[in-house]
Amino acid sequence: MNAETSSRCAAASGIGAAAPEFDALAVDATVTAPRRVRRSDYAGRWLAVIFYPRDFSFVCPTELTAFSARAADFRERGCELLGVSVDSIELHREWFATDPSDGGLGPLQFPLASDPAGDAARAFGVWDAEQKVSHRGLFLIDPDAVLQYAVIHNVSVGRSVDEVLRVLQALQTGGLCPASWTTADGVIDPEAALRPGSVLGHYRIRRHLGSGTFGAVFAAWDLHLERLAALKVLKRNIVESREALLSEARAAARLSHPHVCTIYAVEELDGLPVIVMEHLEGKPLTQVIEDGLDVETAIRLAREIAEGLAAAHEQCVVHGDFKPANVIVTETAGAKILDFGLARSQRCRDPLVDGKPPRAAARLVAGSRDSTAAAVTLDAPRSSGSRNSLRGTPAYMAPEQAEGRAATAASDAYSFGLTLYELLTGRAAYEHTGIVQHLLRLSTADLASELVPHVPPTYQDLLASLLARHPADRPSMSDAARSLRQFARQTP
DSSP states (O other), rough: OOOOHHHHHHTTTTSSSBBBOOEEEETTTSSSSSSEGGGGGEEEEEEEEESOOOOTOHHHHHHHHHHTTTTHHHHHTTTTEEEEEEEOHHHHHHHHHSSSGGTOSSSSSSSSOTTOOOHHHHHOEEETTTTTEEEEEEEEEESSSBBBEEEETTTTSSOOOHHHHHHHHHHHTTBBOOTOOOOSSSOOOHHHHOOOEEEEETEEEEEEEESSSEEEEEEEEEETTTTEEEEEEEEETTTOOOHHHHHHHHHHOOOOOOBOOOOOEEEEETTEEEEEOOOSSEEEEEHHHHHOHHHHHHHHHHHHHHHHHHHHHTTEOSSSOOOGEEEEEETTTTEEOOOGGGGGEEOOSSSOOOOOOOOOSSOOOSSSSSSSSEEEEEEEOOOSEEEEEEEEGGOOOHHHTTTTOOOHHHHHHHHHHHHHHHHHHHSOOOSSBBBBHHHHHHSOTTTTTHHGSSSOOHHHHHHHTTSSSSSGGGGGGHHHHHHHHHHHOOOO
């Protein structure tokens, strides 16, 4: 492979990466003085860089005038045009001044840059070292200076302006656009298109495992590592920003514990944010509880869960939506906590909020009106007047979460207490309660006194401490795990 071919391959592989920088003199048809142009000058806008071989050639004027005729269409879409060749500024000016009937351009609607040594052409991988000119390369650079499209023609073949506009419009949708896509067509919905046999990135979907507020989970075969994985495909219209969720998932990915589901990767595949996790064969804890548990098994599972949560808290990662549905019980590994990929990464010492916390607003944004259902997101006004996202499953929320505070390790302890109650009694603490009513009840009543008498006396003190109204009065998950290990030794 020669240097020229290697350079072109590098340009093609740069899709999705920062576009090459350039610095050149350019001239406009209507402005006498030349000006310097750099890629950074176009920050915040799309840019189409049009490399062509020579002024006063046969094919080039047909291309450039065609782009000029559609310049308004490009600008309407926030895209600037820039032509680049090896010709000098003086020759560009002469070409502008020459009548089109004599091979000139006339009043072109975008500037032409001079790249006499081919520096810009080399950077973009379109330099023809033998002819000392550039090939017909066209590159679309997005407002973040990321290269999104590259096409390189032989010098004898002109480019289609309509096709470049079509691609620009398709890229700006942010979606998946099929062949021959036009603005009249919709984009492909990858969420709806995911089914057994389809491929997302380098994962082949095997089967759908379940869905929730934030996305759907699929069993998939990793075509690179040749192993089964679980993909949590996040919805594109989730209330929280996609970037924030992925950032939190990356923080949770550092967790490594026998009772925590391992996160392999956090990435964006085919336009969808995806959390790649360990694939687990087992039953959800909700089903295990429904099937019936003896006390010894219930305490063993509770201990395993407590140890997993404690390990997460030691790494400053808070779950924030812990509940039995987020635990899988396997035959070999016991309890495994799921959905740390939607956890919160916090400082290890997170001070409690002083004063009276803001009351959660009653407007439902997402989820069911049943407090026992899946996670929901409610609007919660902050004291500053901005809005905060209240996230979690109401039936397993701590009182401070219901009042608008962010989840902490102490909030996880409260949610674990409700799960411990369920393990020991075989029934959920709160059933079929409206969300708003349940949140108001959480913020005013001492619910621990209602629940503690229903569990065996041996476990009442631990449950009461876990369900303490004030977060500072709850034990750490390490202390809870220690107590559960002692109970396990005492169980006949």
